[in-house]
Ligand SMILES: *[C@@H]1O[C@H](CO)[C@@H](O)[C@H](O)[C@H]1NC(C)=O
Ligand SMILES: *[C@@H]1O[C@H](CO)[C@@H](O)[C@H](O)[C@H]1NC(C)=O
Ligand SMILES: *[C@@H]1O[C@H](CO)[C@@H](O)[C@H](O)[C@H]1NC(C)=O
Ligand SMILES: *[C@@H]1O[C@H](CO)[C@@H](O)[C@H](O)[C@H]1NC(C)=O
Ligand SMILES: *[C@@H]1O[C@H](CO)[C@@H](O)[C@H](O)[C@H]1NC(C)=O
Ligand SMILES: *[C@@H]1O[C@H](CO)[C@@H](O)[C@H](O)[C@H]1NC(C)=O
Ligand SMILES: *[C@@H]1O[C@H](CO)[C@@H](O)[C@H](O)[C@H]1NC(C)=O
Ligand SMILES: *[C@@H]1O[C@H](CO)[C@@H](O)[C@H](O)[C@H]1NC(C)=O
Ligand SMILES: *[C@@H]1O[C@H](CO)[C@@H](O)[C@H](O)[C@H]1NC(C)=O
Ligand SMILES: *[C@@H]1O[C@H](CO)[C@@H](O)[C@H](O)[C@H]1NC(C)=O
Ligand SMILES: *[C@@H]1O[C@H](CO)[C@@H](O)[C@H](O)[C@H]1NC(C)=O
């Protein structure tokens with residue numbers, strides 16, 4: 006019984022001793038270190054709030070860790086300072102020399118303007134982790150830092166460090182992290198780094214390093230993260246980098262690297278990120294360079310001069326989520342094979358290259374693909390809209406494409422067949438028909454002219470008929486003019502134009518939007534009065550826009566007379582003017598309703614839908630309807646307006662046809678007022694058959 010009691014007593018005493026010892030150990034035992042901490046608090050201007058003088062540093066101070074009563078870790082990262090401290094921040098850490106067991110010093114995000122003291126290397130020999138990120142440190146990295154032989158992690162990024170990278174850092178054999186990024190370091194990457202066999206992260210990005218990447222880096226077999234981007238490194242990528250079989254991220258972007266990418270890089274079997282954009286790399290990237298790199302998630306090849314076929318194997322990499330191959334000289338056609346399902350989350354950018362040929366169904370598999378600035382041709386399938394950017398190609402049925410000439414010469418140079426936007430060669434693109442059936446309408450110009458002449462003649466005949474009838478019947482009807490009739494026959498337009506009759510006012514911006522920046526693809530023709538563009542309004546209504554360059558005096562005159570006409574007349578037989586844009590000094594725009602059936606010269610014959618080779622011509626009922634319509638229009642101008650107007654430019658292409666083949670007269674820029682009331686020589690005036698008639702008519706028309 007007594008024996009048992011004794012044993013319990015001994016146990017209890019031992020237990021309390023043990024607890025006492027443990028508690029004892031947590032207090033700071035070194036008086037020297039306590040003074041050093043207070044000195045540090047004062048020299049850095051740290052606050053008593055975090056480091057209160059009355060309590061024990063090891064147990065109560067923020068960021069202090071102790072082992073066996075000695076300070077082993079100081080973390081003052083992002084500490085707030087006293088007013089005095091934040092007004093005079095200084096890199097004065099002399100007190101650190103008093104800590105013999107300090108293994109970690111973290112002062113990141115704390116301003117320490119000044120340079121890293123030389124004594125760091127000699128006096129902090131126990132240091133394993135040194136974090137001085139974003140500390141506003143300036144000047145060179147001291148050579149003595151190479152004596153911190155216990156160091157495993159060194160972070161000096163985001164400072165103002167200058168000078169060269171000391172080769173002595175190659176002596177830090179235990180180093181696993183070396184981050185010197187975001188400084189102003191110059192010179193070369195030391196070859197001595199090859200000794201850092203335990204290095205897993207090497208980040209020297211955003212400095213001014215030059216010279217070649219040392220091939221010795223290829224020996225760093227544990228390296229997982231290598232970032233040398235944003236320097237001035239030149240020469241080629243050393244083939245030895247392919248030995249870095251642990252590498253996960255390789256970033257060599259934004260340098261001046263030259264030459265081709267060595268096939269040995271296929272050794273980077275664990276690579277997830279490959280960034281080599283914005284260099285001067287060139288040559289071919291074959292599929293078999295990438296096919297072993299099955300872990301790739303992010304690849305950036307942009308802004309180089311890679312040529313030849315694109316390594317389309319990348320498109321079927323199971324993990325790939327982002328690929329930027331823009332701005333290279335890649336060429337070839339798009340692949341036509343299935344992709345694995347994961348590509349539906351991928352964003353790919355192959356813009357600004359030389360891809361050509363048809364779009365293939367492969368593109369529907371991406372969540373987004375930018376193909377702008379290539380030479381792809383053919384129709385854009387419906388499924389491709391939305392997740393795709395197509396501008397500046399040679400595609401049909403989308404806006405903002407390249408010029409016909411650009412596309413044609415690209416295809417010609419390579420001996421390829423260019424589809425000319427789906428039109429026969431030599432014919433300029435015409436607005437897409439709103440109605441799907443007539444989409445492939447092809448106009449056979451040659452056969453048209455004869456029939457058009459016939460219809461024009463018929464129209465003249467009907468005009469005469471109508472005019473004669475009116476003359477015999479109602480003389481007084483003359484004065485049923487339309488719009489304000491100027492006192493002197495006509496006044497200079499612009500001075501007293503009635504803008505309300507000129508339709509809506511369009512902004513220049515709106516014009517640009519509607520016509521894809523007045524792109525050549527939307528150009529219908531260069532008329533003598535201006536250039537005609539097709540356009541689409543926001544509400545999807547098609548329009549035709551005439552651009553008039555007022556620096557040409559001929560066009561200016563034509564424009565003035567057309568404005569004048571529209572301000573005075575309005576009739577269902579004239580092409581409807583929807584609006585105008587007069588805000589630019591030298592470039593004016595008139596906006597007309599789009600005529601789905603084009604003009605007479607185009608509509609006389611068209612290809613049928615079912616059989617592309619058989620022509621369908623207008624039936625004679627429609628032809629008669631057109632002839633009467635044209636006659637009504639001319640008769641209105643000449644007979645119902647006071648003073649009468651003469652069209653002077655009547656031909657097949659001036660007879661526009663709406664969706665029901667109703668005539669809407671166009672080419673109104675030649676219309677002028679007929680002076681006097683004479684109906685003599687009516688036929689010669691109405692039919693402006695040759696240039697010589699121009700002299701003949703100038704005498705009786707007001708030309709402004
Ligand atoms: C360092 O100190 C900061 C601020 O007190 C704290 O947020 C952070 O967790 C500490 N970091 C480490 C690694 O102890
Ligand atoms: C203010 O800070 C400087 C250096 O940081 C120090 O020398 C000085 O003693 C401080 N003044 C006061 C009043 O704490
Ligand atoms: C230093 O402290 C910052 C802030 O807490 C932290 O993010 C960083 O990881 C620390 N550095 C090291 C090397 O632990
Ligand atoms: C580097 O120094 C310049 C002035 O020389 C200063 O404006 C800049 O903020 C400093 N950058 C850092 C990261 O301390
Ligand atoms: C490292 O320290 C030794 C003596 O301890 C000295 O001889 C040597 O010069 C130092 N090296 C560097 C790079 O400071
Ligand atoms: C490298 O790291 C391993 C394990 O992380 C360690 O055993 C070895 O001692 C380290 N080598 C050096 C030179 O520190
Ligand atoms: C490499 O460093 C730059 C700049 O520091 C950074 O923007 C980039 O994201 C880094 N690359 C990788 C792969 O993390
Ligand atoms: C698709 O992606 C997920 C997550 O990124 C990944 O876990 C999965 O293995 C991928 N599927 C295939 C077929 O590669
Ligand atoms: C594709 O790359 C080009 C040129 O590098 C760039 O302008 C464009 O914004 C990129 N597209 C996307 C969707 O990121
Ligand atoms: C790439 O194309 C550009 C024209 O866009 C040309 O000037 C350059 O020489 C080409 N580079 C190579 C390597 O073919
Ligand atoms: C792509 O392949 C599919 C069948 O795999 C075929 O139907 C289609 O016509 C091909 N497209 C092109 C453009 O070669």
Ligand SMILES: *[C@@H]1O[C@H](CO)[C@@H](O)[C@H](O)[C@H]1NC(C)=O
Nearest residue numbers: 338362363364382383384424
């Ligand atoms: C491209 O598509 C057109 C039809 O849109 C077809 O006639 C032509 O054969 C296709 N070209 C190729 C190379 O597949």
